[in-house]
Amino acid sequence: MKKLINTADSVVEDALNGMAAAHPSLRIRDQVVYRAEGPRPGKVGLVSGGGSGHEPLHAGFVGYGMLDAACPGEIFTSPVPDQIIEATKAVDGGAGVLHIVKNYTGDVLNFEMAAELVEDVEVASVLIDDDVAVQDSLYTAGRRGTGATLFVEKTAGALAEEGAPLAEVARVASEVDERSRSFGIALTSCTTPHAGKPTFDLPDNEVELGIGIHGEPGRRRVPMVSARELAGVAMEAIHGDMPLHGDLLVMVNGMGGTPLMELYVVFAEVAAFIKGKGARVSRSLVGNYVTSLEMQGFSVTVCLLDDALTRLWDAPVETPGLRWGR
């Protein structure tokens, strides 16, 4: 394994130092990433967080029109309550704070603890659970939160920027999650700096179907096939769970190690599938947004848009990882 690191123990801190140096719009304190300009009075604050290793999620989405603060944990490990409490207090502009939480046991527990412990700030939470690869039943921890996190952060962020109250921002965040579905496929494992070897062994001629974003193995392993067939597997899983219709927001997300060219190959197949179902790609995003270190592979996330959500998606955003209209 070759990695551009100093030591495995200092990866997150070193990376955050780099972010601070590269982006004057960010301020970093005690492993929390804030907007440099601070909270705006009367605006709902948005705090998200999760393990590091998914860059640009979440720290790269701090800025105008999106998050007020991000709490990066250790690699693939959720942040601790202290970070979340500090972030929540720091971004409160008097209108309350929305916690955006991905449905992973550790993220849920740490955000719950922080929400209970934080004083004098009104906190609402939205749980992201868009991954159709996981059976949502009493016998699992429930569906994982993956790509829809970005959709929620963007739309809720735009609404908060307009001055909407906390309850309304939380309601729209939940609505976006309910309208979104994801499915991921890995061609290779990733290697966490601490473990120093691939999380799982995947032969050259096989792929993992239904992966999450932490390098964990998926539901099933099958022989490698064409991009068309892999995109078909992902889209059938999504369409089977939430029939696709009308205008769609579609993200083909790279897991960190796949060239943009291949992601566009996948997007062409995804778009053809959507057209075949009589739906329409209205807005799209192709690139590395919710990654698993250097894993090769992709995930597809689809959201059923309406006029209100389209307007929020199109609203100006200015963050290191997402930027338009401003």
Add this chain to the structure above:
Amino acid sequence: MDTAFFVAWFEEAARLVRRDRDRLTDLDAAIGDADHGTNLDRGLTEVTKALAEWPPDTPVQVLTSAGATLIRRVGGASGPLYGSVFRQMGKALRAPVTLAGFSAAFEEGVVALERLGKAALGDKTMVDALAPASRALALAVRDGVGVREAFEQAARAAAEGAQATIPMQARKGRASYLGERSIGHEDPGAASAALFMAALATVAA
């Protein structure tokens, strides 16, 4: 069981987790995300540092300090879960600490764990090691067994409980996403829980 005993317990647990750090991470790589050994090692190193920097006066202080440090330093699911076990245990413990008192407080810690993690026996989690250990302690108290023997029995029950997770299908935590593919692997949380109980037996010996 005095303050020094409880400090020694966490020092020994830290030593065992450091020793087995790679094994725990490998177990986690099989059905999770390959960070359990690293995280718990980091957390317990902080616990022993905190216990050295602010020497506690009572067993309750040891437990609450360890619990709070684990929550503040570990992250993930294991930080809050282990932290809650020890914090709840600290709340329930009465001085002077007898085996019966320890056993009752430990049971409350396990109940807090089950409540927070919404997990029960058979879900393939740390509960599968800690609940049998708690039961073994209660039986030892009932049978009037000595402290050393009681902790050995608890350690054995935890180790057997961890082994028993191998054929289980996970229903909680990240391993549950694997469905049937989680079968055939020891749960990393149960494995580390067994180390905590092994440390207890060593310190009592």
